[in-house]
Amino acid sequence: MSYFDSETLVDFVELLEALAGKHVAVLGHLRPDADCIGSQVALCRALNACGIEAVCLNKHDTPRVLLPFVADTPWATPDSFDADGWTAVAVDCADPTRFGPEVNALFPEFFANIDHHRSNPGYAKVNLIDAHSAATGEMLTGLFLDAGIDIDAVSAQALYAAMATDTGQFRYAATSPRVFELCAELLRRGASPALASEHLFENDPFxxxxxxxxxxxxxxxxxxxxxxxxxxxxxxxxxxxxxxxxxxxxxxxxxxxxxxxxxxxxxxxxxxxxxxxxxxxxxxxxxxxxxxxxxxxxxxxxxxxxxxxxxxxxxxxxxxxxxxxxxxxxxxxx
Ligand SMILES: [Mn+2]
CATH class of the missing domain: 3.10.310.30 (Diaminopimelate Epimerase; Chain A, domain 1)
Structure with missing residues (x-):
């Protein structure tokens, strides 16, 4: 069974092949949410597991409630990053100005753009955009499974958080059978809805x-x-x-x-x-x-x-x- 059409899967596999041997900065948008951070974590870890050097890079700090989902995933900020020789892959970002000017100065162009916003104009060389997905994390989960790429427990939890939040805890109209099927696969790989909820929703400062x-x-x-x-x-x-x-x-x-x-x-x-x-x-x-x-x-x-x-x-x-x-x-x- 496959979650995405063969054309999208071929594009994704070709993207991974094109990234082989490169140094990849996985970019997220300003004021990152759980879909952004979760997608960055999972893509970065998948690239690392394929032997590709990758690091997540955001202008804004990861929100406190999302830090547990990052675990030991490599992270960088634009002020201390030398982008020479690095390739940019963006996730969950509909608009290239939404990285912040510091990131745009480091990366005037983008190699790839993986996103689920209908308004995404396709600003990179390779654009994987699926407006039917409730979350960028849904795209990545499905494409990893279709491509036979391992999802470790940290990525499973991060991708689960991405889908749980972008669907409004599985309430919004974009919550499809595929969302539940993919979440079930993530649970089998170590994601915990109870722990994710505790981090996301039950840990507020007074x-x-x-x-x-x-x-x-x-x-x-x-x-x-x-x-x-x-x-x-x-x-x-x-x-x-x-x-x-x-x-x-x-x-x-x-x-x-x-x-x-x-x-x-x-x-x-x-x-x-x-x-x-x-x-x-x-x-x-x-x-x-x-x-x-x-x-x-x-x-x-x-x-x-x-x-x-x-x-x-x-x-x-x-x-x-x-x-x-x-x-x-x-x-x-x-
Ligand atoms: Mn999103």
Whole structure:
């Protein structure tokens, strides 16, 4: 039985052959999530096991909750990395500017790009993009199994975490039979759902409750209850003694409300720079198209954008765009 079509598998095997003898930097995106880190870990370890020198490289540090999934996988940061003679392979990154300028300076071009975002334009020499996969970790798990590549226990756990989080703990529409089949294979290779959940969801610092309380105080409904949104003003992390990563999943409090079509979280992460996270209950709402209008991108039910404006003006811009988007949706014209 194979998980991917033969064309994708041939592309993957040819990619591995092309990487033989090279030094490979496995790149992840800014503010890495579990799919990004898990995919980096698994690809890096698979390359190492094939005798290919590889190291994971990110601008941002691995979030605290994801460190246990990295184990002894080699890791580097752009400030102390000499990229001379190294080849870049990107995972889970839809947009080449999402590595951060320091990484782009090291790697002006990309050899390969493995991703599941529909908006990925195929910015590398070799592009493996499957928008039907719920996670990049799903692609890698299936391709490793199809290609007969060993998955060690560390990679199994990392790939499990990638799929568990990108499917919203197996709740989102992209959660397919293949996701469960692949997770079963990962469990047979040492992945533990209980331990993964403990690391990911049951290990919060107490200060996170303070952050959450303050976020929930800002949450409002708009447009007859179809939009639910909240904000994280600049300085809130410092004031509460938390990290940006502690706000992971906050937007879901908005998404989970009955009658809500679109959930939004706005965060002014630097004075005059605001990031928006968009979620929808169904892919038909196409928040990726909404994000695109705001200079961002992503998936049909989960997308994001950045605007170099302070919170108040981004709030006004975004609400106007959402109002228009809902009207277009209602008119059946999305
Ligand atoms: Mn992903």
């Amino acid at each position: 200060a996170k409750l303070d952050l959450l309380r303050r976020f929930l105080d800002t949450v409002k409904l708009e447009f007859d209850g179809r939009l639910c949104y909240g904000v994280l003003p600049y300085g809130i992390f410092e004031e509460t003694g938390t990290l940006k990563e502690d706000a992971e999943g906050f937007v879901d409090y908005c998404r989970d409300i009955a009658g809500v079509d679109i959930a939004l979280l706005l965060e002014e992460y630097e004075p005059g720079r605001t990031k928006g996270s968009l979620r929808a209950k169904t892919a038909t709402m196409h928040v990726d198209l909404l994000a695109k209008k705001l200079n961002g991108g992503g998936h049909a039910a989960a997308a994001g954008f950045n605007i170099n404006e302070p919170m108040a003006s981004v709030e006004a811009i975004t609400l106007a765009a959402i109002k228009e988007h809902l009207a277009t949706y209602d008119a059946g014209k999305l």
